[in-house]
Amino acid sequence: MSLFEQLNCAAAPTRLRFLVIGGHAVIEHGFQRGTEDADILIARDDRDAWTKIVADLGYKLIRDGGAFLQFESPEPSQWDLDLMLVPAETFGRLLATAKPATLEGVAVVVPSLEHLLALKIHALKHGRGLRALKDTTDVAQLLSVNRIDPKSVWLRELFEKHGDMELYERVIRLLP
Amino acid sequence: MNESSDYSLRESRPIYGNAGELEFPDWSGQLPHRSRVSNDAWLAYCRSNLAKIRTSPGYAEGRRQNGVSAEFRL
Numbered sequence: 001m002s003l004f005e006q007l008n009c010a011a012a013p014t015r016l017r018f019l020v021i022g023g024h025a026v027i028e029h030g031f032q033r034g035t036e037d038a039d040i041l042i043a044r045d046d047r048d049a050w051t052k053i054v055a056d057l058g059y060k061l062i063r064d065g066g067a068f069l070q071f072e073s074p075e076p077s078q079w080d081l082d083l084m085l086v087p088a089e090t091f092g093r094l095l096a097t098a099k100p101a102t103l104e105g106v107a108v109v110v111p112s113l114e115h116l117l118a119l120k121i122h123a124l125k126h127g128r129g130l131r132a133l134k135d136t137t138d139v140a141q142l143l144s145v146n147r148i149d150p151k152s153v154w155l156r157e158l159f160e161k162h163g164d165m166e167l168y169e170r171v172i173r174l175l176p
Numbered sequence: 177m178n179e180s181s182d183y184s185l186r187e188s189r190p191i192y193g194n195a196g197e198l199e200f201p202d203w204s205g206q207l208p209h210r211s212r213v214s215n216d217a218w219l220a221y222c223r224s225n226l227a228k229i230r231t232s233p234g235y236a237e238g239r240r241q242n243g244v245s246a247e248f249r250l
Contacts, residue, residue, distance in 0.1 A: 024219070027215050027218065027219070028215065032213065032215065032218050034222055035219075035222050036222070036226065036229055036235075036239075037239070037242075062240075063240060063243060065243040065244075065245045066245055066247075067244065067245055067246065067247045067248070068243040068244060068245070070239070070240070070242070070243055076226065076227035076230065077223060077224075077226055077227055078223075078226070079223070079226070080239065082242065082243065084244075084248070085247075086247065086248050086249070087247070087249060089250075090248065090249050090250045093250045094250065102216075103215065103216075103219065104216060104219055104220075105216065115250070118248075118250070119248060122244065122246070122248045123244045125246075126244045126245065126246035127241075127242075127244050128241050129238070129241035130238065130241065131241055131242055162248075
């Protein structure tokens with residue numbers, strides 16, 4: 001059974017909601033790149049309920065980073081899982097404009113393209129190590145494949161709010 | 177690519193109109209258009225490689241660098 005199907009089934013009785021983010025959402029928005037794990041975004045208030053659900057599925061917590069939790073899959077061929085926690089108000093805003101999608105045959109929701117870019121820009125600003133390379137590529141490719149004008153006012157504002165203009169220039173330089 | 181997976185990710189139809197029977201592989205988003213490989217086929221391919229990837233040197237270390245500690249707000 002797909003991980004997303006397991007999460008849907010486990011969350012249904014308590015009406016918990018999640019958005020698929022990370023590589024799966026990037027793929028859904030048109031940039032088909034490799035991914036090694038699944039990332040979901042949840043409301044911070046639901047942390048304990050989600051931690052129990054994921055533990056009941058056999059996942060082992062390997063890192064608690066406060067705003068994110070990393071879990072290891074019990075199965076070698078199943079996705080490892082990262083949970084990103086956001087305030088309830090932010091979660092509601094992301095959910096309100098989320099895009100329905102089907103991943104591995106399962107109905108899920110992913111953030112709108114604008115919100116996915118905001119999440120990626122946030123990760124670019126605050127991420128560590130080599131993930132900056134992946135996030136930079138993701139942003140540039142999402143802009144390119146979705147034919148977003150890199151000089152759009154809303155895009156510059158997104159960088160100002162969630163990143164900075166140095167990051168904006170770095171990404172823009174990658175585009176044709 | 178095919179050495180590590182049973183999945184074939186070749187384009188299901190030619191990119192160029194006159195290319196006849198030629199098929200081009202998808203190089204993970206590097207084509208100047210949306211991939212014609214379905215997302216599910218692509219994800220199945222990624223999943224088929226998970227067990228192998230996890231035994232790669234540095235995988236666990238790299239994964240620990242993935243998280244972003246700063247809280248995201250809209």
